[in-house]
Amino acid sequence: MENNTKLIHGYRAFDETTGASSIPIYQCSTFKQTSIKEGQPYTYSRFGNPTRAALEEAVAAMENGNYAVAFASGMSAISAVLLSFDQGDHLVMCKSIYGGTFQLVNEVMQRFGIEITFVDETDLTAWEEAIRPNTKGLYLETPSNPLLSVTDIAGVVSIAKAHGLVTMIDNTFMTPQFQNPLDLGVDIVIHSATKFINGHSDVVAGLVITDDPVWHEQIFLQQKVLGGILGVEDCWLTMRGLKTMGLRMEQSVRSAEKISQMLEQHPAVKKVNYPGLKSHPGYEIQKQQASSGGAVLSFELADQEAVFAFAEALKIPIAAVSLGGVESILSYPVTMSHACVPKEEREKQGVTDGLLRLSVGIEDTADLLADLTQALAKIEEKIEK
């Protein structure tokens, strides 16, 4: 079964008791028990709810996994995974990591005595060299945000296997449509379903998928005791969004490819970061581990003045944090995701005053190209490439 069919039929997408063409919203906290003598599959909605179970089953199917657990946000999912480690454990993580994860690690995990080393994610030697006797896991996120650097997933997995370590990946940018890390040997896959999986900028949600029954039991326990369950209405909306993920991603990627090519040729653009471009340093690895470059790209204009002139002239994309909606979203890391990072550190990471990130929506490609082109024309200063 290919992905678009699988999105509609690859799991129990219909209600088995009534035949309803969409899984009902089981709006209940508790379940009347047939007898107080014994338990039954559903007893209390924090422990399990049929609507949530349906979403979990759907997402597990899309990631080719056995188990999935749905959380109240991507951060809730990440917390459940990372807080499974013990005091004294050490983890290795890619340095270009989602800002919330960075904050969780630095401001919460360190308090619990879990040590972290950040490495240059593109350098396999750096991953290997960071491993210590108390290292328990390797955590990756590829392509990275906002510079779209690519980590060799199979390379990191083979290092992990040689040292008996667990691998975790934040697969939000690629979606299960384009990258299935479990197939590459990764143990735990995490998504912020807020982004492309739900796809409509109207839900905050997170998911953890695994094939390992022991890890599943642990993540399920974390969901139960930390309590960060996804509410039933949001489960329903996410399932509704998921069904069109394939079609949405196809359209967005088609535009992202054309846009990145146009930007690469444009005299006002200093640099384009898109793993689907041949000029991207991670292009070959991306091609091996994912079936597209995705729908997110970033590019650099001359300076802040150019950024402001461009953003002001742009008509279609909304200026916002987040990504993965049906609408194109333009983000400015300097005032948004990286606002708390000191300028010097930010620039060292490559997040300059001229950097913009674009999450490409499902608008018509020609309209997006025309809008971006007219906005670029508003930047007077042309840069020598």
Ligand SMILES: *Cc1c(COP(=O)(O)O)cnc(C)c1O
């Ligand atoms: C948005 C995002 C998160 C956090 O997800 P929330 O749903 O906002 O909690 C984590 N990782 C990546 C890559 C993201 O883009």
